Amino acid sequence: MAGIYVHIPFCRKACHYCDFHFSTSLSNRKPMVDAICQELRQHSDTLTGEGIETIYFGGGTPSVLLKSELIQILDTIKDCFSLSAEIECTLEANPDDCSTQNLQDWFESGVNRLSIGVQSFDQRDLTWMNRSHDHLQATASILEAEKVGYKSINLDLIYGVPTMPADVWKSNVQQALNLPINHISAYSLTVEQGTALHHFVKTKKYPSLDEEKSAIEFEYFLNEIKTKGWEQYEISNYCKPGGYAQHNTNYWKQKAYIGVGPSAHSYQSGYRRWNIANNAKYLRAIEQGDIFFSDEKLSETDQINELIMLGLRTKWGVDTSAILDEFNFDLDKHVGQEIKNYERSGKLTQSGGIITLTDQGKLIADRIAAALFTTE
Amino acid sequence: MKNIRNFCIIAHIDHGKSTLADRLLQETKTVSERDLKAQVLDDMDLERERGITIKSHAIQMKHVHEGEEYTLNLIDTPGHVDFSYEVSRSIAACEGALLIVDAAQGIQAQTISNLYLALDHELEIIPILNKMDLPGAMPEEVKDQIEELILCDRDDIIPASGKTGLGVKEILKAIIDRVPAPKGDPKAPLKALIFDSVFNSFRGIIAYFKVIDGSIQKGDHVKFINTGKEYHADEIGVLKLTQEPKDDIKTGNVGYIISGIKEAKEVKVGDTITKVEEPTQTAVLGFEDVKPMVFAGIYPVDTEDFEELREAMGKLQLNDASLVFEPESSAALGFGFRCGFLGMLHMEIIQERLEREFGMTVITTVPNVSYHAFNKRGEQNIVNNPTDLPQGSNLDYVEEPYINAQIITAGDYVGAVMGLCMEKRGQLKNQVYLTTSRVELTFEMPMAEVVFDFYDKLKSISRGYASFDYHPIEYRQSELIKLDILLNAKPVDALSAIIHRDKAYEYGKKICLKLKELIPKQQFEIAIQAGIGSKIVARETIKAMRKDVTAKCYGGDITRKRKLLEKQKKGKKRMRQVGNVEIPQSAFMAVLKIND
Ligand SMILES: Nc1nc2c(ncn2[C@@H]2O[C@H](COP(=O)(O)OP(=O)(O)OP(=O)(O)O)[C@@H](O)[C@H]2O)c(=O)[nH]1
Ligand code: SF4
Ligand SMILES: [Mg+2]
Numbered sequence: 002m003a004g005i006y007v008h009i010p011f012c013r014k015a016c017h018y019c020d021f022h023f024s025t026s027l028s029n030r031k032p033m034v035d036a037i038c039q040e041l042r043q044h045s046d047t048l049t050g051e052g053i054e055t056i057y058f059g060g061g062t063p064s065v066l067l068k069s070e071l072i073q074i075l076d077t078i079k080d081c082f083s084l085s086a087e088i089e090c091t092l093e094a095n096p097d098d099c100s101t102q103n104l105q106d107w108f109e110s111g112v113n114r115l116s117i118g119v120q121s122f123d124q125r126d127l128t129w130m131n132r133s134h135d136h137l138q139a140t141a142s143i144l145e146a147e148k149v150g151y152k153s154i155n156l157d158l159i160y161g162v163p164t165m166p167a168d169v170w171k172s173n174v175q176q177a178l179n180l181p182i183n184h185i186s187a188y189s190l191t192v193e194q195g196t197a198l199h200h201f202v203k204t205k206k207y208p209s210l211d212e213e214k215s216a217i218e219f220e221y222f223l224n225e226i227k228t229k230g231w232e233q234y235e236i237s238n239y240c241k242p243g244g245y246a247q248h249n250t251n252y253w254k255q256k257a258y259i260g261v262g263p264s265a266h267s268y269q270s271g272y273r274r275w276n277i278a279n280n281a282k283y284l285r286a287i288e289q290g291d292i293f294f295s296d297e298k299l300s301e302t303d304q305i306n307e308l309i310m311l312g313l314r315t316k317w318g319v320d321t322s323a324i325l326d327e328f329n330f331d332l333d334k335h336v337g338q339e340i341k342n343y344e345r346s347g348k349l350t351q352s353g354g355i356i357t358l359t360d361q362g363k364l365i366a367d368r369i370a371a372a373l374f375t376t377e
Numbered sequence: 378m379k380n381i382r383n384f385c386i387i388a389h390i391d392h393g394k395s396t397l398a399d400r401l402l403q404e405t406k407t408v409s410e411r412d413l414k415a416q417v418l419d420d421m422d423l424e425r426e427r428g429i430t431i432k433s434h435a436i437q438m439k440h441v442h443e444g445e446e447y448t449l450n451l452i453d454t455p456g457h458v459d460f461s462y463e464v465s466r467s468i469a470a471c472e473g474a475l476l477i478v479d480a481a482q483g484i485q486a487q488t489i490s491n492l493y494l495a496l497d498h499e500l501e502i503i504p505i506l507n508k509m510d511l512p513g514a515m516p517e518e519v520k521d522q523i524e525e526l527i528l529c530d531r532d533d534i535i536p537a538s539g540k541t542g543l544g545v546k547e548i549l550k551a552i553i554d555r556v557p558a559p560k561g562d563p564k565a566p567l568k569a570l571i572f573d574s575v576f577n578s579f580r581g582i583i584a585y586f587k588v589i590d591g592s593i594q595k596g597d598h599v600k601f602i603n604t605g606k607e608y609h610a611d612e613i614g615v616l617k618l619t620q621e622p623k624d625d626i627k628t629g630n631v632g633y634i635i636s637g638i639k640e641a642k643e644v645k646v647g648d649t650i651t652k653v654e655e656p657t658q659t660a661v662l663g664f665e666d667v668k669p670m671v672f673a674g675i676y677p678v679d680t681e682d683f684e685e686l687r688e689a690m691g692k693l694q695l696n697d698a699s700l701v702f703e704p705e706s707s708a709a710l711g712f713g714f715r716c717g718f719l720g721m722l723h724m725e726i727i728q729e730r731l732e733r734e735f736g737m738t739v740i741t742t743v744p745n746v747s748y749h750a751f752n753k754r755g756e757q758n759i760v761n762n763p764t765d766l767p768q769g770s771n772l773d774y775v776e777e778p779y780i781n782a783q784i785i786t787a788g789d790y791v792g793a794v795m796g797l798c799m800e801k802r803g804q805l806k807n808q809v810y811l812t813t814s815r816v817e818l819t820f821e822m823p824m825a826e827v828v829f830d831f832y833d834k835l836k837s838i839s840r841g842y843a844s845f846d847y848h849p850i851e852y853r854q855s856e857l858i859k860l861d862i863l864l865n866a867k868p869v870d871a872l873s874a875i876i877h878r879d880k881a882y883e884y885g886k887k888i889c890l891k892l893k894e895l896i897p898k899q900q901f902e903i904a905i906q907a908g909i910g911s912k913i914v915a916r917e918t919i920k921a922m923r924k925d926v927t928a929k930c931y932g933g934d935i936t937r938k939r940k941l942l943e944k945q946k947k948g949k950k951r952m953r954q955v956g957n958v959e960i961p962q963s964a965f966m967a968v969l970k971i972n973d
Contacts, residue, residue: 006932188928188929189924189926189928190928191927191928212922212923212924213920213923215923215924216923216924219924236926236927236928236930237928237929237930249931252930252931252932252935253930258932260932260933264933265932265933266932266933266935266936268932268935273935273936275933275936297936303939306939306942306943307935307939310930310935310938310939310942311930311935314930346900363926364923364924364925364926365900365922365924365925365926366925366926366927367925367926367927367942367945368922368925368945370942371942371943371945371946371949372946372949374942374943374946376943376946376947376950
């Protein structure tokens with residue numbers, strides 16, 4: 002079981018909050034696609050024996066790709082790897098790229114899951130975030146995608162926006178739930194170093210975040226979604242029964258994946274590498290056959306800590322007996338007291354050797370993860 | 378003896394003492410061109426990095442003048458006020474002093490205080506107008522100031538530059554012509570003044586001395602008068618760039634002695650060396666035990682490292698006798714030491730040396746002065762830690778140390794400086810115009826008020842045109858109270874402070890606000906209170922943490938996120954707990970930053 006992540010490092014406009022790697026100049030798209038295909042070929046022998054079950058086009062904005070480019074990449078993948086029959090192939094798309102034609106092109110190329118960057122249905126928020134689409138395109142793109150035949154659609158929402166009135170968030174949630182989708186990624190807005198938002202907050206052009214507001218909106222969302230029969234299976238990810246995003250779930254379960262394109266990460270049994278986050282340098286290195294990535298070998302401690310950190314975020318929890326089996330490490334012996342304290346205060350539950358967070362615990366998942374980390 | 382000249386270089390901080398010493402060493406070829414580097418005498422790493430002299434440095438030069446060879450013993454002194462006792466001992470070992478004045482800055486506070494020290498010891502003063510190469514040099518104006526200050530002949534002031542070497546030959550000539558040869562009695566019993574000591578990890582403590590009367594031979598059975606300890610002079614010699622062993626050191630000369638001394642405490646700067654068989658009747662006057670001026674708690678960051686810290690402190694004390702410490706314990710910080718320092722710079726240096734030389738990161742509590750608490754029966758208690766201040770009926774009144782502070786500033790800033798000193802409970806004692814535009818202000822004020830942000834404030838209100846020097850005068854009774862800080866109603870002993878009653882409210886408010894900024898949100902609400910006895914004077918609240926969770930955690934985020942959480946876990950391990958509240962280390966130094 003393994004996945005392939007393809008990073009398309011281009012966006013039409015830079016969203017104020019975004020710290021992903023992308024360029025707003027699309028001029029290098031063609032050489033970039035060539036380079037990505039070349040990198041894919043370099044990987045062809047790394048995942049021998051593992052069938053590819055998921056492909057994920059992320060970014061940046063993969064929906065800026067031409068049909069031919071998308072096909073070029075997918076064909077390369079098919080050439081180099083053995084794909085499983087039930088493959089999940091996701092494309093991140095911005096609503097302004099979701100014309101009927103494009104939706105059809107992607108579908109025909111093999112994309113069977115869309116992740117649409119809606120963020121909000123209110124124009125004021127979209128302007129505040131500097132998104133490239135408008136509020137009408139958001140709804141339209143999803144309705145159109147359903148018509149084209151997509152069965153699996155995710156949409157992204159952002160909450161905790163200081164200027165977003167509480168009723169707008171509620172209405173965003175309701176509108177989303179009324180659309181023909183089976184998955185929502187709802188992110189709490191964060192202010193990342195080096196983003197425009199960071200600068201605006203620092204210079205007081207934008208108000209700073211309000212933790213309380215974000216917590217209230219999170220709680221509202223959680224409550225709404227549950228009454229509608231949805232499931233929270235990761236801190237920021239929700240689906241209708243069975244609608245898990247396979248690709249992302251593999252990250253949280255420490256499964257193997259190959260990431261290609263600038264800034265993409267790859268992981269396989271304790272080895273992680275990440276490509277340079279610079280389009281020009283990536284292109285040059287690929288062309289000249291130079292090293293274009295850094296890597297690290299995770300120690301057992303690192304691997305255990307990642308299993309804790311990621312496991313706590315999901316409904317599958319941290320499997321302490323699996324950790325004991327694989328690393329001969331007894332979590333209970335090291336942080337048993339911390340686990341008990343959090344259990345007593347209602348932040349986590351244990352059953353059958355599996356630790357999962359309660360809704361209260363999810364609000365402070367990072368703090369709990371840090372407390373359960375091992376420092377040996 | 379008639380060909381020996383002993384002189385020191387004194388000045389305000391940064392006026393170029395060590396750089397000028399370089400030029401003298403170069404001119405006399407004491408240091409080869411190859412070994413010469415800027416401020417070569419500042420041989421401690423810390424001195425080199427900070428560009429300041431922390432310890433006195435002695436070195437011997439040979440110089441031929443008009444066909445005769447002279448022995449010139451030079452002592453470069455530190456300029457910073459924390460080390461003024463060292464300067465005074467260096468001065469006591471000399472017959473002359475180069476008084477250096479920066480031609481761009483003119484006379485400053487330590488110029489005057491060091492000059493007076495030298496005059497007290499009847500040293501011949503050679504005034505030097507340094508940094509003449511600077512475009513901002515104001516030779517005529519500064520000459521006026523010097524002339525006025527030391528009543529010398531204007532022509533005796535030597536224009537010089539440590540940078541270009543201007544005036545170096547004239548300085549050497551002046552040292553030989555104007556500084557008197559030492560006047561001791563070669564036939565009298567040995568009397569030598571210890572003016573410095575250094576630590577060498579192979580040889581133990583090495584004491585530097587000047588022979589005032591008699592002479593010392595290798596192998597002599599000697600005694601240090603103030604400590605009463607006796608030693609054999611295993612090795613004696615003179616101080617070149619490295620030590621040069623000799624069989625004897627004669628009257629008037631400067632040398633070093635190695636006698637198997639293990640601890641710096643045994644070698645007190647200012648002590649007198651004599652011979653056991655034939656002791657001198659008169660010790661050198663002016664010996665004082667160096668008294669620490671400020672006190673602070675030093676605690677290991679990891680509580681388990683207490684023993685390691687004890688060892689490190691002990692080793693530091695081997696080569697810095699002015700550091701004093703005793704174990705103490707704090708409910709908030711665990712086991713540590715209450716340490717006494719010469720001043721804030723000294724404290725900083727110790728902290729840095731602990732880190733650098735011993736790899737010990739420490740928590741330093743807010744520094745305070747030493748108080749005298751009296752009970753109703755008139756008995757005195759020395760209080761070096763605010764928590765030790767007796768309360769209620771056990772306390773009648775408290776005395777605090779006062780200093781005499783000299784501030785030299787430009788006329789334009791007199792008002793601002795006075796305002797600041799008044800706010801710091803100072804009383805103006807004197808105001809003298811050194812020239813039409815430069816004023817010397819003398820205040821008496823509580824030492825506690827100048828311990829932390831005073832100097833920074835002084836510099837900022839005077840745009841850098843103010844220099845400051847002080848010396849302790851006496852203890853005086855003040856309206857002092859102990860202000861406690863409580864977190865969720867539990868007092869944090871390490872944050873208690875002794876302050877003047879009139880300032881308690883404002884101080885309490887500021888520190889509560891600062892702590893609110895420094896203590897991270899926790900799962901419950903935290904009340905921060907400042908109180909005097911049972912009366913609360915200020916309060917702030919830290920709201921409970923609502924949310925602490927990363928929004929996105931996909932393939933590319935995992936490594937970074939894991940590292941962040943690992944760091945958090947380490948930081949948390951280092952936090953201290955009072956009641957149920959976790960306090961980061963930075964909070965214990967909060968008071969130092971309450972005005973930021
Ligand atoms: N332009 C110029 N700069 C000088 C001269 N002498 C010293 N300096 C500079 O002034 C600064 C202080 O010089 P030091 O020789 O360390 O001064 P100091 O008096 O020994 O300082 P402390 O020992 O810390 O009191 C250094 O940056 C020197 O480079 C000079 O004659 N001309
Ligand atoms: S479109 Fe997506 S990747 Fe591009 S700037 Fe906006 S949020 Fe970032
Ligand atoms: Mg110096």
